[in-house]
Amino acid sequence: MERLETGKLFKRWRRAEEYHEAGVQFMRREYDGQSRHSLLDIRFINGVMEIPCLPVDESSESVFKNLLALEQMDYRFGNDISAYVTFMSQIMDTPADATLLVEKGIIVHMLDSDEEVSALFTRLTKQLTIRFDLKYYLKPLCHKLEAHYQNRLNRWIAWLWHNHFVNPWLALAAFAAVVVLVCTIVQTIYTVLPFVKPA
Incomplete structure (x- = not known):
C-alpha cells in the first residue's frame, strides 16, 4: 500500500461526507465550449474538489463494465477507468454520500434513488482490483486530499462552519x-x- 507522508498507510479514499466535514467543497466542474474535457478530469485545488458531471442511467453499469474489462484484458490501455470507478465507488460508499454529490450537480441520475447510484458503483468494484502502490492518474489527488483531511485546522474550521455558521x-x-x-x-x-x- 502507498505510505503517505504522515506515516499512515493509504488503503482507500474516504467518503464524500467525511471530506465535506473536513472542509472539502464539492463542485461540478464546468467547461467552456472551446476547451476539451474528460470525465476523468478531477481537480482538487485550495480545498475545492471539482468533478465533471456524470450522467447515470440504466445503461451506465454495462458501459463501465465493458470499459473496465477492456482495461483488465490489455495493460496498454492503462488503468484510468479503474482508478476513476474505484474513486467514485469509495467516495459514494453510502447513499448519503451519493445524495451529497447529487445535490452538488456532480451526479445526475435517472434511477429510482441515490442509494441505487451508490450500489451501482459498489457492484462495479466487486471484481476490480487496483494496486495503490503502482502508478495511477489519481495518485497526486489522493495525497492532496489526505493531507487536507489530516490537517486539524481544516477540520476545526469546517466543524465550526457546519455547526455554528449555517444560520x-x-x-x-x-x-x-x-x-x-x-x-x-x-x-x-x-x-x-x-x-x-x-x-
Whole structure:
C-alpha cells in the first residue's frame, strides 16, 4: 500500500461526507465550449474538489463494465477507468454520500434513488482490483486530499462552519462577540498604558 507522508498507510479514499466535514467543497466542474474535457478530469485545488458531471442511467453499469474489462484484458490501455470507478465507488460508499454529490450537480441520475447510484458503483468494484502502490492518474489527488483531511485546522474550521455558521444570525452573533472582545482588549491596553509609561 502507498505510505503517505504522515506515516499512515493509504488503503482507500474516504467518503464524500467525511471530506465535506473536513472542509472539502464539492463542485461540478464546468467547461467552456472551446476547451476539451474528460470525465476523468478531477481537480482538487485550495480545498475545492471539482468533478465533471456524470450522467447515470440504466445503461451506465454495462458501459463501465465493458470499459473496465477492456482495461483488465490489455495493460496498454492503462488503468484510468479503474482508478476513476474505484474513486467514485469509495467516495459514494453510502447513499448519503451519493445524495451529497447529487445535490452538488456532480451526479445526475435517472434511477429510482441515490442509494441505487451508490450500489451501482459498489457492484462495479466487486471484481476490480487496483494496486495503490503502482502508478495511477489519481495518485497526486489522493495525497492532496489526505493531507487536507489530516490537517486539524481544516477540520476545526469546517466543524465550526457546519455547526455554528449555517444560520446567518449565529454568524452575526459570533462576529459581534469577536468585535466586542477586540474592543475590550484595546480598551484595557489604553487603560493600563498610562500607568506603565507615566508622562
